[in-house]
Structures are given as structure tokens and as C-alpha cells.
Amino acid sequence: MLDTFQGLPVHALIVHATVVLLPLAAIAVALAAVHARFRAWIGWIAPAAAVACVVLTQLTVMSGNKLYARFERVHGVSKDLEHHKSLAHLLIWLVIPLAVIAVASYFLHRREDASKAVLGLVGALAVASAVSVMVDVALIGHAGATSAWKPIVENTNR
Template sequence: MTTIFGLPAHALLVHGLVVLAPLTAGLQILCALWPAARRRFVWLVLAFSVAIVVMSPLAVSAGEWLYGREEEHSPILETHEERGEWMIYFAVGLLVVSVVLAVQHWLETRKPRKRTLLNVAVVVLAVVVGVSSMVGVVRIGHSGTEAKWGVIADG
């Protein structure tokens, strides 16, 4: 997939990922910390994670198509291309956390009892994967923005 209605698919898919991945990571952390949020959002978070796993390789593929259209590449574009390959790992990490949250939710509905060790492990996993995914998406996106638009703001 290289274009959607004449627009580069990469730009459209990336905008979806830039919104969906941090939103999903934040919701995962919320669901891990707060059982009431988990009961309400666990299936939405799982659906978002599946969408991210599907969209990530499509965005990378569309980006590689754009990259291949030019013969010479700036160092920042090469950095962006390298970092873009990270996204599938973040996507899979988010999916794993979503599945763990869904299993935790299922266990709570079957036999409601305290599972302190499981709860702590899920919180740690959600925070580590969520924060690293957010940082990764920002780093990937920042290098892409800089490659396309240059440095926009000093500071």
C-alpha cells in the first residue's frame, strides 16, 4: 500500500499510529492501576493494540516506498528510517500487555480474589512497555518530522 486516495499512505498511517499508540499505552497503564478502568476499557485497549500491530508494518512498508523514491537521503531521514523499524516491537509489546490485561480481567470475573503479585507484575509491565512505547513513538516521529520539515522550534 503506497497511496490512499492519492496521498502517501505513510503519512496517513503514521498520524494514526502517533495518536493510537500513546493513547493505548496510557489506557493500559490506567487499566493496570485501576480495576474499574480495566473492567470498562480492557476490550477497547485490546482492539487498539491489534490495530497498532496491523498498522505498524503497513506504515513501515509505505515509508520504505517513499524512501526508495529518492536516490540521496539526509542523515536525519536515514535515522528516521532506522527508527521506524522499531515500531513493530513497540506494537507487539502493547499487544502483549493488552492480552495480559484481558487475562487478568477474565481471572477477576471468574474468581474475584486478591492477586497482589499478578497485579504488581501487570502494573510494572504496563508502565515499562507503555512509557518505552511513548518515548519510542516520539523519537520515531520527531526524526520523521525533522526529516520532512527541518528543525521547527529551538529549545
């Protein structure tokens, strides 16, 4: 299912959605947790986007595993590709907490009796989680681009 679509690897198609939507969701979750006006404006969209990104991330990793297996059979695996894969497999373990924090923050901010200390802690966790997700996405993207393009650039520099 997540192997190819019209002759192209699904990973090459779906990864772009992940690279755009996941950082946007992370920023929205962090802002909603610490900024009342933004939270009032975005409402349930931030936690819903974070939960959707759990699914999107898993689909991206699954499609990447399919492409990795194809590539391994034909070309073997470089250290750059292996690094890309290991960073990508970490991402879901960063996105799940982001989604949990987003949902918790959404419901805690709706409670009249939520303490400022708890809301402050949730805000700090949301920001830390968002930053960790965005850093990993950037590292994954760099490792993926390196594994894809470095051999081509090296072979055309002669």
C-alpha cells in the same frame, strides 16, 4: 498497495492515525492494568486497540519504506531520514509486547485466583511498555519532522 493514494504518499496519510491511536492505546493499556475502575469501564477495548495497533504500526512502516525508496531514488537519503527509519523499525518490537501484555492483563484480571504479585508485575510491565512505545513514537515523529522540514527551513532562512 501502500505506495500512493490519489497522488499522495500513503505514509503521509496513515502515519497520523498511528501517531494518535498508538499513544492512546498505550495509555489505555497502562491504565487498565493498574486502575480497577478504568479497567471495568474500558473492558476489552484496551487489548483490542493494542492488537489493532500492531497491524497499524506494520502498515505505517511498510508505507514508510515505500516513501523512503521513492525519496532515495530522487533525492538521496539524509542522516535525519535514516535516523527516522531506524527508530520506526524499532517500534513494532515495542508494540508487539504492549499488545501481548494488554491481552495477558485483560485475562489475568478476569481470573479470581490471580495473585496480587502477578497482577502487580503485569501492571509494571504494562506501564513500562506503554512508556517505551510513547517515547519511541515521539522520537520517530521528531526525526520524521526534522528530515522533512529541516531542509526547507534551512533553505528559506537566507
